[in-house]
Amino acid sequence: MLTAPLLAISNLTVQFRVDSGWVTAIDDVSLDVDAGDCVGVVGESGSGKSVTALSILGLHARATTRISSGTILYQGQDLLRARASAMRRIRGSEIAMIFQDPMSSLNPVLTIADQISETLRQHQGLTGEAARKRVVELLGLVRIPDASRRADDYPHRLSGGMRQRVMIAMAIACKPRLLIADEPTTALDVTIQAQILELLRDLRKELSMSVMLISHDLGVIAEFAQRVVVMYAGRVVEDAPVAQLFRRPVHPYTMGLISAVPKLDSDAPRLATIPGRIPSPQEVIPGCRFSPRCALVQDSCLDQQPSMQLAGDRQSARCPPRLLALGARHG
Numbered sequence: 324m325l326t327a328p329l330l331a332i333s334n335l336t337v338q339f340r341v342d343s344g345w346v347t348a349i350d351d352v353s354l355d356v357d358a359g360d361c362v363g364v365v366g367e368s369g370s371g372k373s374v375t376a377l378s379i380l381g382l383h384a385r386a387t388t389r390i391s392s393g394t395i396l397y398q399g400q401d402l403l404r405a406r407a408s409a410m411r412r413i414r415g416s417e418i419a420m421i422f423q424d425p426m427s428s429l430n431p432v433l434t435i436a437d438q439i440s441e442t443l444r445q446h447q448g449l450t451g452e453a454a455r456k457r458v459v460e461l462l463g464l465v466r467i468p469d470a471s472r473r474a475d476d477y478p479h480r481l482s483g484g485m486r487q488r489v490m491i492a493m494a495i496a497c498k499p500r501l502l503i504a505d506e507p508t509t510a511l512d513v514t515i516q517a518q519i520l521e522l523l524r525d526l527r528k529e530l531s532m533s534v535m536l537i538s539h540d541l542g543v544i545a546e547f548a549q550r551v552v553v554m555y556a557g558r559v560v561e562d563a564p565v566a567q568l569f570r571r572p573v574h575p576y577t578m579g580l581i582s583a584v585p586k587l588d589s590d591a592p593r594l595a596t597i598p599g600r601i602p603s604p605q606e607v608i609p610g611c612r613f614s615p616r617c618a619l620v621q622d623s624c625l626d627q628q629p630s631m632q633l634a635g636d637r638q639s640a641r642c643p644p645r646l647l648a649l650g651a652r653h654g
């Protein structure tokens with residue numbers, strides 16, 4: 324029997340109010356995260372990854388946001404319809420999130436220990452010596468050397484990589500079941516990026532967390548995730564196990580992303596970026612939103628929005644011409 328996923332986003336459409344009216348930032352997005360799984364969400368900047376992530380925790384500004392369709396089931400409970408008190412509990416102790424820029428999320432006038440203690444007080448009622456002990460333990464968990472001394476530092480005394488470790492410590496403080504990491508390594512240099520990914524990989528095992536890793540970089544996702552969800556212009560265009568995605572990408576956008584990943588074993592200069600640019604939510608594009616950039620575009624792509632279809636074992640994509648060519652089953 325199949326067990327229900329830990330998190331199931333179905334047909335989520337989110338609109339924002341802008342000067343010209345309401346625009347659709349993400350459209351009909353569905354994705355699942357199974358317990359213990361690591362799902363990568365990839366797509367160029369502006370594809371709707373952060374809007375999707377922020378929707379899970381209900382972090383959009385209410386007055387200018389409209390959730391026009393969909394459900395987000397977390398352990399069977401629809402987060403879009405949960406009470407504020409339930410959401411506060413879930414945010415603190417079930418689902419945690421880390422962002423690209425740790426400095427903007429850390430308070431510059433509080434020590435590391437003070438900030439982590441505050442989380443521990445709010446969500447676990449820990450104070451005093453018990454909180455201090457847990458702070459040092461958490462800093463150790465995220466491999467910060469000399470943790471008991473570092474705890475009393477202010478954020479500006481730490482390097483970017485160390486700050487991201489502190490953010491991770493705060494995120495895992497209440498042992499969440501799901502960690503959403505939105506471009507956690509984008510602001511860091513390559514060596515530090517690799518260390519943070521390794522830390523996340525270790526913590527995922529140690530704490531048996533599920534992780535949703537968001538990145539514009541398919542190389543990062545490929546190293547980390549078991550499943551990949553590819554987003555383009557507010558839509559999921561492909562969803563597949565990582566090995567399968569590289570072996571047999573279905574959507575032309577995925578193919579473009581793959582050819583843009585640097586290959587370590589090749590010294591050929593490679594500048595295979597996808598020509599053109601991602602449309603803004605304001606731009607009306609009839610048919611497939613990737614069609615203006617697609618090398619394999621056909622007439623039929625220009626008049627109808629393609630729907631997600633089964634392309635193989637646990638793989639689906641939004642590209643009827645490619646699916647037809649591959650002889651995939653229609654699901």
Ligand SMILES: Nc1ncnc2c1ncn2[C@@H]1O[C@H](COP(=O)(O)OP(=O)(O)O)[C@@H](O)[C@H]1O
Binds near residue numbers: 341372
């Ligand atoms: N609060 C907002 N108001 C209006 N437009 C927004 C808002 N947040 C995001 N968008 C737009 O939605 C699209 C998707 O954004 P985002 O999810 O941040 O992309 P990314 O994949 O880079 O994380 C972008 O075009 C962005 O400009």
Ligand SMILES: [Mg+2]
Binds near residue numbers: 372373374505506
């Ligand atoms: Mg983003």
